[in-house]
Amino acid sequence: MTNDLIYNDLRLMTNINGMNIIEIRNLTKVYDAKTIPVYALNGVDLAFREGEFTCIVGPSGSGKTTMLNLVGGLDSPTGGEIVIDNTDITGLKSRMLIDFRLRNIGFVFQSFNLIPVLTAKENVEFIMQLQGVNKEQRDKRTLELLDSVGLSDKINVRPNKLSGGQQQRVAVARALASKPKFILADEPTANLDSKSAENLLEIMEILNREENITFIFSTHDPRVVAKARRVITLEDGKIVGDISKN
Amino acid sequence: MIFKIAFKNVWRNKVRSMIVIISVTLGLTGGIFAVSIITGMMEQKVRMDINNETSHIQIHHPQFLKNFESQYSIPDADSIAGMISKWSDVKAVCTRIRITGMAASPNSVAGVQIMGVDPLQEKKVSDLYATIPDTGGGYFTGTRKNQIVIGRKLADKLKVRLKSKIVIRFQNTDGNLAEAAFSVNGIFRTANTVFDETNVFIKKSDLNPLMEGENESQEIAVILKDIDKIPVAETLLKSRLPGLDIRNWIELRPEMGLITSAIAIEVYIILGIILFALAFGIVNTMMMIVFERTRELGMLMAVGMSKSRVFRMIMLETVFLTLIGGIIGMILGAALTGFFHRTGIDLSSLSKGLGAYGFDAKIYPFISRELYINLTVMIFCTGILSAIMPARKALKLKPVEAIRIE
Ligand SMILES: Nc1ncnc2c1ncn2[C@@H]1O[C@H](COP(=O)(O)OP(=O)(O)OP(=O)(O)O)[C@@H](O)[C@H]1O
Numbered sequence: 162m163t164n165d166l167i168y169n170d171l172r173l174m175t176n177i178n179g180m181n182i183i184e185i186r187n188l189t190k191v192y193d194a195k196t197i198p199v200y201a202l203n204g205v206d207l208a209f210r211e212g213e214f215t216c217i218v219g220p221s222g223s224g225k226t227t228m229l230n231l232v233g234g235l236d237s238p239t240g241g242e243i244v245i246d247n248t249d250i251t252g253l254k255s256r257m258l259i260d261f262r263l264r265n266i267g268f269v270f271q272s273f274n275l276i277p278v279l280t281a282k283e284n285v286e287f288i289m290q291l292q293g294v295n296k297e298q299r300d301k302r303t304l305e306l307l308d309s310v311g312l313s314d315k316i317n318v319r320p321n322k323l324s325g326g327q328q329q330r331v332a333v334a335r336a337l338a339s340k341p342k343f344i345l346a347d348e349p350t351a352n353l354d355s356k357s358a359e360n361l362l363e364i365m366e367i368l369n370r371e372e373n374i375t376f377i378f379s380t381h382d383p384r385v386v387a388k389a390r391r392v393i394t395l396e397d398g399k400i401v402g403d404i405s406k407n
Numbered sequence: 408m409i410f411k412i413a414f415k416n417v418w419r420n421k422v423r424s425m426i427v428i429i430s431v432t433l434g435l436t437g438g439i440f441a442v443s444i445i446t447g448m449m450e451q452k453v454r455m456d457i458n459n460e461t462s463h464i465q466i467h468h469p470q471f472l473k474n475f476e477s478q479y480s481i482p483d484a485d486s487i488a489g490m491i492s493k494w495s496d497v498k499a500v501c502t503r504i505r506i507t508g509m510a511a512s513p514n515s516v517a518g519v520q521i522m523g524v525d526p527l528q529e530k531k532v533s534d535l536y537a538t539i540p541d542t543g544g545g546y547f548t549g550t551r552k553n554q555i556v557i558g559r560k561l562a563d564k565l566k567v568r569l570k571s572k573i574v575i576r577f578q579n580t581d582g583n584l585a586e587a588a589f590s591v592n593g594i595f596r597t598a599n600t601v602f603d604e605t606n607v608f609i610k611k612s613d614l615n616p617l618m619e620g621e622n623e624s625q626e627i628a629v630i631l632k633d634i635d636k637i638p639v640a641e642t643l644l645k646s647r648l649p650g651l652d653i654r655n656w657i658e659l660r661p662e663m664g665l666i667t668s669a670i671a672i673e674v675y676i677i678l679g680i681i682l683f684a685l686a687f688g689i690v691n692t693m694m695m696i697v698f699e700r701t702r703e704l705g706m707l708m709a710v711g712m713s714k715s716r717v718f719r720m721i722m723l724e725t726v727f728l729t730l731i732g733g734i735i736g737m738i739l740g741a742a743l744t745g746f747f748h749r750t751g752i753d754l755s756s757l758s759k760g761l762g763a764y765g766f767d768a769k770i771y772p773f774i775s776r777e778l779y780i781n782l783t784v785m786i787f788c789t790g791i792l793s794a795i796m797p798a799r800k801a802l803k804l805k806p807v808e809a810i811r812i813e
């Protein structure tokens with residue numbers, strides 16, 4: 162009851178401000194539709210605004226990964242719309258979608274984020290090369306980004322010589338490199354010890370505060386949840402909570 | 408960038424990549440060496456045929472090669488030869504009397520081609536004199552009349568030795584039977600035992616009186632400075648000597664032409680089979696690699712690497728893997744071929760058998776530059792073709808499935 166109220170308030174507010182960068186309408190994802198259908202997402206309506214620092218929580222199997230994958234254009238929904246910057250990405254063809262991801266969305270995965278044969282610098286630079294950014298700009302931005310995640314001393318180090326936390330920080334820098342509209346991170350701290358997890362979150366927070374980078378991440382870790390300014394709770398594919406802190 | 412990643416990827420699993428590279432290297436080294444032996448044998452055979460037997464071009468009366476009758480001689484053969492010998496592409500020219508006849512010793516009789524030659528002219532065109540071993544006498548030495556030079560095989564057949572007498576018998580230009588006794592001055596031995604059995608050489612000056620005609624020649628043999636000039640020289644000869652029959656060595660020995668072109672094809676078949684077999688190993692390795700890198704490839708596609716780039720990356724990686732082995736294999740193959748080209752490979756234990764087919768006992772492996780160029784292209788294509796299946800497999804990956812944590 163309370164949750165619903167807050168949720169409605171938020172929708173109202175965001176609509177008035179007109180600053181939504183992601184709008185999700187009646188989003189549904191059904192797995193195994195033919196045999197025993199699993200409603201991984203069941204009619205979700207949601208909006209995200211620029212500059213959010215949002216955490217998605219919920220028990221295992223509640224649909225967090227499913228939602229982030231759909232918003233990131235990595236998977237296609239069974240029903241509903243995902244409008245990013247006036248584009249309904251559910252209607253995009255696979256080839257267009259890849260390019261859309263490249264230009265608009267930054268990703269940080271739980272693991273296997275980096276190309277093992279490339280150094281930290283090359284991993285960050287790689288995304289800009291895909292985008293066709295010139296060498297000079299690439300070099301400049303790569304160094305800035307690695308500096309902002311506190312890895313200026315690891316520029317020429319390969320992933321296997323970096324700790325898990327350092328690798329995830331490179332992944333954040335890599336995700337930022339393309340100047341995306343927002344960054345999606347599915348359990349980015351799941352494989353990290355608590356200190357590294359805290360450190361990663363701190364860096365994300367600073368980037369959010371100082372550079373207005375939008376982060377949407379999921380987690381099971383209460384300490385990570387505590388850092389978020391908006392917490393969306395999923396249960397059985399439905400939103401059961403959406404709380405914003407100031 | 409994709410180039411760089413692909414190249415670095417090759418060295419990710421060093422042991423596995425080395426196994427592929429080594430197998431490609433060994434396959435090609437072996438293939439090239441085997442092929443170089445075959446082409447080396449062919450090359451030698453062709454050279455010997457030309458130098459000892461056919462020369463580059465022969466000229467006859469248009470009827471002569473049909474039934475080898477001595478009445479079909481070349482009018483004015485010596486002045487024609489004189490004219491040709493002045494051409495810049497021509498190394499040497501000689502005229503010959505050529506008649507079919509019999510050679511008889513007290514023990515045996517054999518049908519032979521009797522070649523009437525001018526030893527000085529002849530030595531410039533034909534290397535036959537050089538095939539006479541130290542123990543085989545000489546090539547028309549001294550001034551004695553009625554010397555004859557015969558092949559080893561014929562000497563054995565007639566059971567004659569140096570200085571033995573042989574009676575030569577033939578029908579002369581007027582249709583009368585002519586015969587005379589000759590003494591064996593030299594016994595040559597080419598790699599072609601059939602040639603050695605059927606050809607005897609006599610000085611023109613000894614043969615002319617028996618012919619009764621005046622200084623007639625049935626054959627003009629031409630050797631050029633360069634074998635590649637044959638078509639040019641042939642065209643020129645045909646336009647200058649329209650009434651005569653002009654043939655190059657392949658036309659004179661059509662079976663040689665056939666064998667050479669069959670071998671040229673065979674060489675590509677051998678290399679093709681080797682590359683085909685290697686391709687299986689490459690495909691297998693690359694399929695494993697794509698399977699192992701499922702998550703990484705999924706991540707790359709998730710963050711925005713297009714399918715065509717993923718395809719190219721796998722493709723390049725496969726081509727690199729193939730080319731590295733291919734280039735090392737070509738270098739080793741070339742080195743091995745080059746080494747044995749200088750030292751030769753002695754197959755004298757097999758030489759009796761080879762000799763019957765006109766092959767030399769010592770083989771000098773050889774590979775043409777053209778074959779190397781084509782082989783490079785073939786290796787490159789093998790790489791590309793082997794890459795298609797793994798690269799397609801990579802394309803079928805769906806990012807969500809690839810990155811899902813099990
Ligand atoms: N590829 C799939 N095929 C079938 N069912 C799936 C598939 N992916 C997810 N599911 C189901 O959809 C539901 C939601 O899964 P999802 O992975 O989104 O949950 P989650 O909230 O991310 O869980 P976790 O916290 O364990 O990561 C679950 O019931 C899951 O079993």
Ligand SMILES: [Mg+2]
Nearest residue numbers: 225226227347
């Ligand atoms: Mg999940």
